[in-house]
Every structure is written in structure tokens, then in C-alpha cells.
Amino acid sequence: MNKEKQRPEWVPKQTDDVFATYVVEGVEGGHDGMPGQSVNDSVRTAGVPRRRLSTDDYVQGVLSGNRTILARAITLIESNAPVHMEAAQEVLKHLLPYTGKSVRVGITGVPGAGKSTFIEALGSILCDRGRKVAVLAVDPSSTVTRGSILGDKTRMEILSRKENAFIRPSPSGGTLGGVTRKSRETMLLCEAAGFDVILVETIGVGQSEVAVRTMVDFFLLVVLT
Structure with a gap:
């Protein structure tokens, strides 16, 4: 056998x-x-x-808006493996000249306030108006697998079917502030991929969700009334 x-x-x-x-x-x-x-x-x-991608493969794939290559580039950036860190820095160095043209919006709020519902509605409106929207959802991390527990993408079914929308759930990895350790770099990749608006949903579990404020242009708080 x-x-x-x-x-x-x-x-x-x-x-x-x-x-x-x-x-x-x-x-x-x-x-x-x-x-x-x-x-x-x-x-x-x-x-x-899967075929191992070169730096040029990542750069050209992201710049062309290839979602599969973008997702793999984000995984490369988020990896803690030493073998990936040097490659991630090379990819970012080549993509930096193409960043800075997107509007970044950070969205936070207590669990159950309706962050995902609000993002899906806002993202759908923007997509219907011809905008390219990237959603970076930060989820709690599993203590067993270190991966995402909630998977916010499953709660945005309508938006996930839009051709000009990209949704990426990422585990917080225990990072405080409601974002991941590589949220800033992930936003740069999405900007280089040509997204007009980047919506960042924080983990939403406390009062330390302000780290994202230094990374975005607008900061929204969703509350229950």
C-alpha cells in the first residue's frame, strides 16, 4: 500500500x-x-x-485583486513561523507603494450589540454602489486550536456572496485591544488589493477595544438602546 x-x-x-x-x-x-x-x-x-508561492506571485496576485492569493498573503503575514517572517516582510515591502488609498473604519461594541449585522448592511450598500469592501473580523481564539471560534463570516451570508466584497475572519491570538497582532499589516494588503473601504470589526469583549482607533480613519461604537 x-x-x-x-x-x-x-x-x-x-x-x-x-x-x-x-x-x-x-x-x-x-x-x-x-x-x-x-x-x-x-x-x-x-x-x-499547494504550490509554494514566490514573493512575485504574492505581489502580482494581490495587486490584481486575486482573493485566493490575498487570503494566502494574509495567512503568510499572520504566521509566527520564522520561515515565513522574512517572506512576509518582502511582500509588504513591495506592496507598500500601492497602499494608503482606502477608507478604514473601525467598528466596536459589546457582544450582541449588532456589529456583524451593521457591517453586513453597510457593506452591502457600499457594494451595490460599486465600491469594493473588505471586512476584517477579529474573533476570539480557541485555547485548543488557536483558531477562530465564532467565524463572523458565517453571519454575513448576504455580503459574502457579493462579488466585490472580501471577508476575512482572524483569531485575536490573545492580543489586547480588540484586534490581532497583524491587523495593521492586513489592512495594508487589502489596500494594495484595491479595496475602497476596509471595515474592521473588533472582538467586542470589553473596554480595551481602542487599539484599533490608531489604525483607522473613523471609529464607530455600536450600542444597544
Whole structure:
């Protein structure tokens, strides 16, 4: 039985296979005592690693407005892996001349105040008027996976279907101030991608949600009345 071993690119080469995954060829048709047949390699796509992008790939992809490349660039920027930090700095250095043309709006408020509902309504209006809108939603982090718990994108179904809208949920990673450690850099990427308006939704869990104020042009507080 064929077995492919894959290691994440952020794992140091000198470490063992503790983070390695194995892709094992599956079988089909094996039931009721009948022997199964191996899945054809031509249709077995699980576990195939994505092509590693160069700095030029990231830069050209972001500047052309490619959402997939933009999402991967944000993931690169947010990564804590030492192997990614140098590449992230190179990407930012090349994109900086194309930033500074967007309107940044920070939105905060207590949980349940309606931040996501407000952002979806505002973003939909802007998209209908021909504007490109990026939504950067900061979610609480899971203590197990370190990923987002809430996933605000799932609560903005209408806006997520707009062709000129981009929604990116990111885990706070324990950072205070309602934003992530790389929120400022993420905004720069969205500006370089040509978005006219960038809406930043803070995590909304207390009174320390003011760090975003230094990153945006307008700061809105959503309250219950």
C-alpha cells in the first residue's frame, strides 16, 4: 500500500516526524465480503500540497485583486513561523507603494450589540454602489486550536456572496485591544488589493477595544438602546 509523508513547511528540518501526516491510498467497492479496489491515483487528490508561492506571485496576485492569493498573503503575514517572517516582510515591502488609498473604519461594541449585522448592511450598500469592501473580523481564539471560534463570516451570508466584497475572519491570538497582532499589516494588503473601504470589526469583549482607533480613519461604537 502506497503511503505519502508530508511535513508542514514551518517545521524545522532537523525535527522528527511529530507533525508529519501520511496520505494512504484508499479502497472502494469493498463491502458484503467483496474485495475492494484501489482508488485510481488520477482521482486521488487528498493531501496534495499547494504550490509554494514566490514573493512575485504574492505581489502580482494581490495587486490584481486575486482573493485566493490575498487570503494566502494574509495567512503568510499572520504566521509566527520564522520561515515565513522574512517572506512576509518582502511582500509588504513591495506592496507598500500601492497602499494608503482606502477608507478604514473601525467598528466596536459589546457582544450582541449588532456589529456583524451593521457591517453586513453597510457593506452591502457600499457594494451595490460599486465600491469594493473588505471586512476584517477579529474573533476570539480557541485555547485548543488557536483558531477562530465564532467565524463572523458565517453571519454575513448576504455580503459574502457579493462579488466585490472580501471577508476575512482572524483569531485575536490573545492580543489586547480588540484586534490581532497583524491587523495593521492586513489592512495594508487589502489596500494594495484595491479595496475602497476596509471595515474592521473588533472582538467586542470589553473596554480595551481602542487599539484599533490608531489604525483607522473613523471609529464607530455600536450600542444597544
